[in-house]
Amino acid sequence: MASKHRALDLDGPPVTDLTRRIMQNVGDRDTTPELAVRRALHRAGLRFVLHDRRLPGRPDIVLPRWKTAIFVHGCFWHRHPGCPYATMPKTRSQFWSEKFERNVARDAANRSELEALGWRVVExxxxxxxxRRFEEPLLSMFRRQPRSRSLTPT
Incomplete structure (x- = not known):
């Protein structure tokens, strides 16, 4: 008989098959928050590219004419400072702590690379x-800044 517990972690209880399936189904594209941002941009007449692989970090939304890369971050996964959604799981704390540190470091590296290439990065x-606090601050960025003449990343 196969065990229900596959991965053994000394820092907490084993991971069950159910937990593993749930975590594997966490999406990285077309999430509800990402769709809300895309709808707001589209309503405002802004056109964009999704998940451009040519750019560091493959931003969720890219506005080439504005030379802007938008990352739609989940507060839990990307550790939004001071946010009540950025909680720490009670089990396997060492695993989660290391995972979150890698996520935050990767986000910072992607931001730095994009900025070095002359892109504006928005989280x-x-x-x-x-x-519903995102729409006005986000859209106001595009009312103030003139468009970039370059349609491709430099």
Missing amino acids: VWECDIKK
Whole structure:
């Protein structure tokens, strides 16, 4: 008889098959927060490219004419500072702590690379989307800044 517990972690209880399936189904594209940001941009007449692999970090939304890369971050996964959604799981704390540190370091590296290439980087947080606080600050960026003449990354 196969065990229900496959991965053994000394820092907490084993991971069950159910937990593994749930975690494997966490999406990285077309999430509800990402769709909300895309709808807002589209309503405002802004056109964009999704998940451009040519750019560091493959931003969720890219506005080439504005030379802007938008990352739609989940507060839990990307550790939004001071956010109540950025909780720490009670089990396997060492695993989660290391995972979150890698996520934050990768986000910072992607931001630095994009900025070095002359791109403006915008992070839209899940909690701001849930509370509907993202739309005006995001769209106001595109009313103030003139368009870049380059349609491709430099």
